[in-house]
Amino acid sequence: MDPLPPLPDGRNRARTGYVLGGLAVLFVALAMLFLSTMREHVKPRKAIPLVDTKFLATTPWRQTYADLVKAKADLSDYDCYGCHEKNKPPTLRFDENQKIIVPQEHVNIVMGHGSHGRNNLCFNCHNDKNLTTLQVRDGREIGFDNIPQLCGTCHGPNYRDWEAGAHGRTSGYWDRSKGDIVRLSCANCHNPHSPRIPTREPAPGPHALRAVEESKPHDAAH
Amino acid sequence: MSSPFSSPDKTSDAAMSRRNFLRGTAALGGLTALAASLSPLLELDDLTSTEKFLQKYYKEMTPDDMSKVIKRISNEVERQYGVRPHVRDLKPMDGVEFVYCLNLTRCIGCRKCVHACVNENNQSRNPEIQYIRVLKMPHGSMDVEKGNHTYDDKHVPDPGYFYMPIQCQQCHNPPCVKVCPVNATWQEKDGITVIDYDWCIGCRYCEAACPYWARRFNWTKPQIPKERLNPNMAYLGNRPRKQGVMEKCHFCIQRTRDGRYPACLEVCPVGARKFGNILDPNSEVSYILREKRVFIQLKEEMGTNPRFFYYFDK
Amino acid sequence: MITAARNYLVFLRRCARIAFVGDWRYYAWMGGLTIVILFGINAYAKQLVDGLIVTGMSDEVSWGVYIANFTFLVGVAAAAVMMVIPVYIYDNEELHDLVIFGELLAVAAILMCLSFVTVDLGRPDRFWHLIPGLGQLNFPRSMLSWDVIVLNGYLLLNVHICGYLLYCRYQDKKPSKWFYIPFVFIAIVWAISIHTVTAFLYVGLGGRPFWNASIVGPRFLASAFTAGPAIIILALQVIRSYTNYRITDKALLTLRGIVQVSMIINVFLLVCEIFKEFYSGTTHGVSAKYLFVGLHGHHALVPWIWTAIGFNLIAMVILVLPVSRSLKYLNVACALCIVGIWIEKGMGLVIPGFIPTPLGAFVEYLPSLNETLVCLGIWAFGLLCYTVFLRMAVPILQGRLAKANEGQPEIQGDEPASVAPVSPATH
Incomplete structure (x- = not known):
C-alpha cells in the first residue's frame, strides 16, 4: 500500500499507535466539548414589543348623531334649540375673503368640505328651518339617520359604490344566509365638515429576522 | 524514543493485539464523541409521537381520523396556551369562489391589516411572521422594486405616495402548488390555496416559487402570547403551526368559510378591502370587477392569474 | 444459493474490515x-432542536x-460520465481501469447531495x-x-455498476456484459438528466x-463537466501517490482535454448570460447587477463572483496553453476550476436568485457558523465515503483482496510495502 520508501517496520507501527492514541484522546476531548456546549442555544432574539391593541380595533373612528341616539348617549351637546331660537334661521357671517366665520359656540367645527370653498355654507346641508334635520339642495328634508341620502346628492359615484358595498367599511357576514352585513354610514368615517380622512399614526413595520433590512434606497430619490 | 510503541517488536502477535487494543480505544472514543455530539437532542421538547409521525395526509383522512386529530390538536393547544380552542375542519362551500379586491385609492398604509391578520391567524410574534406586507410606493409606478417596506413615518398617508398591501394572491395557477414535492399545499375549490401543516416537509421550494413573496417559514418554534391566542381555529387555517413548516394567508378560512369577512377587511379603517363570492353577481367583488375600469392583477405576466385584484376609484 | 450468499457476505465483511485498517x-x-x-x-x-433559525x-x-453545495455536488456526480463516455463509447484504453474511480466519486457525491x-x-x-405509495410524491x-427520483436512481445505478464490477473482480470472474453494459449506458443518459x-x-x-433563463441548464452541464473531471484529475493523482495503482499521465491528459473544452464552453455561456442581463437593461437584470456590481449599497457577493470569474479565466488560459501538459500547472488549473465553479454555482447562482425578493427588498445572506459546520461535516462525510470506497476498491482491482486469498492473513495497512504483492490490474 505504500510506494514511498517504507519506514522501518517498528517506527511505522509506533506512528500508528501514536495516531490511534491521539485520536482516542481527541475524541474524548471532543465529547467533553460537545457536552459542555450542549445547552448553548442560539443567541436570544431581540424582543419585539407586542403591537398596541389600538391597532387591532375594528370600531369606526367616528360616531354619528344617529349612533348616539341609538346608544342613548348624553345628547345635551346636540340640543340645537337649547341655544338657537325656533323658527328663526341663524344668520351666517363672512370675513373679508368671503369665508364663513364659525361662531365661538361651534369652534370645534373646522370648515373644509370641498376644495376651493365650494361647499362652505352651513345650510347647504343643515336645514335652516329645522336644525334637528338636514336638507338637500332641492329643499327636501333628511333626517340625521339618513346621511348617505344627503351626501349621495353630490357624490353620485361614491354613493353608487357605497350602495353596492364597494365604498366604505363593511363587517359581519359576506354570506347573507349566515348573518347580517354591517354597513357604516358616511359620517362614521368622514367628518362632514371636513371629510378628508385625517392622517394617522401607522402601526409598527416589520422586524426582519436578519438584521440587514432594506436601507430605503428609494426614499432618497424622492 | 521512550514510548512503549517504539521498541521494534518481533513478536507480531503482541504488536497486533496492542494495535487492536488501540483501534478499539479509538473506536470507543469515536462512539463516545458521537453520542456526545448528539446531546443537544435532549433539548427536543416536542418529540414526535408515533401517532403524529404517522398522521395521514389531509385528503386521505376519514372523518373519524380527522376528529381524532382535531382532538389531539385541541389538547396540545390547551396544554401549551391554557386555552381550549374551537378547532374545525371547514370545507369549501358549493357555488362559492372567493375574490379579494383592494382599493389603492383608499389605502392609507396604516398597517392595521398586517397586525389584525397576525392576531387573527395566531402568527408567531418573535420571530415575526406576517402574511401582509405593505409597500409605500411613489406615485406613478406599480413596480414593487420601488416600494419601501419599512417606512416609519409619523403619519400616513405621506403625500406623493400610495400604499400597496401584498399578501397571498390565491392564484388560479399557483406556482407554489405546482412545485410542492409532497402535495402539502393545494388549491381548494373555493379558490383558497391551503397548506396541511402536518404534511409539509419544510423544503421551502414553494417559498422560492412564489412571485409575490407570500409564503412564510417557521424558522424556529413560533411564539404566541397566551393572552393573544385566537381560539377560533381551522385545521387548514390558523391553528398554531410547528417549527419547520410553511404558512401563508388563507383568506381567514376559519372566518370566511363560516360566512364572515376576513380579519384584514374588518379592521381596515378606510374600507379599502373588499371580499366576497365572485360567483354571486350581487357581491361587492362582482360589482367592482364589473364597474371599475382599471383593476390590476399583480405581476400579470407571470400567468398566475390571481384572485386578488387591485383597483382605483379615481 | 447458500454458498453464493455466504461468499457475498464474506466479501462484504472483508470489505468492511479493510475500511478500518490502514497505516498511520x-x-x-x-x-x-x-x-x-x-x-x-x-x-x-x-439545528434540529432550534430549527433552521x-x-x-x-x-x-x-x-x-446547503442548497448551493447540493447544486455543485450534483454536477460532480453527473461528471462521472465524462470518464464513462470515453471508455464505453470511444473505447479509451487509458481510462478503462480508472472509470470505476469516477463512478465511486459519483456515489460519494450523491450521498453528499442527499445529506x-x-x-x-x-x-x-x-x-x-x-x-x-406511503406518502404523496x-x-x-x-x-x-423529479430530482428525488433521478438522484436516488443515479445512486442505485452507480452502486450497482461499481458493486457488480468489483465483486466480479474479487471473484476473478469476467463480468457478464448483460449485467452492467445496459446500466452503464442508462447511467450516461441518467447523469445528464440529474443535472438537467x-x-x-x-x-x-x-x-x-435570475433563474428563469434557458441558459441555466446548459451552464449547469458545462460547469459540471469542468469541475467534475477536475476533481477526478486531482483524486487520481492522490490515489497514484498513496497506492501503487497504475495511473498513466496519458489518462490524466485525456481528462485535461475534457476540462479544457468544458471550461471554454462554460466561460462562453457566462459571457452570453452577462451580455443578456446587462445590455438589454431590463428590470429582470436586477439580481445580476446585485451579483456582479452590487446594488443600493448591497454588494456582499461582488468579491465572490469576481474571484470565481478570475479563477475560471485563469484556469481557462492555463488549460488552453501547452503548459498544462505539465501536471504541476494542470493541478493548479484544476484547483482554480473547482473553487471557481463552486463559488459560481453556489453563492453565485442560488443566493442572487433571492435578491432582491419578488417584492423588491434587499436582504443579504451570510452563512452562520452552525451552518458552515454542518456543511463541513457533510463534505468530510463525502471524503470519508470516497476514501473508504477507494480503500476497498484499490486492493480488489489489484487482486490483493480476492476470493482466492480468503482465509490468508488479511491486509493490515502498516505492513511495509514490500510485503504487499505488486500486481497492478492491467486488464
Missing part, C-alpha cells in the same frame, strides 16, 4: 475527517449554502411523505420530485427572473 496516515486522515463529521453532527443536532437563511433568502438536501429540510422526520408536476433536472428546479420558477 490512513488513521490520521480518517480520524481527522471523523472529527469534522462529529462537529457537523453536533451542529445539525442543534440557526442558519443565516430568512424568508427573504430562503435557500443558502445536503436532508439538512435543508425543516421537517426531516417527515421524509417518508416523499416515498411513493407530486410527480411529475414538481421538479423536486437540478437546473430545471431553478429554471422553472417564473417569479425568479
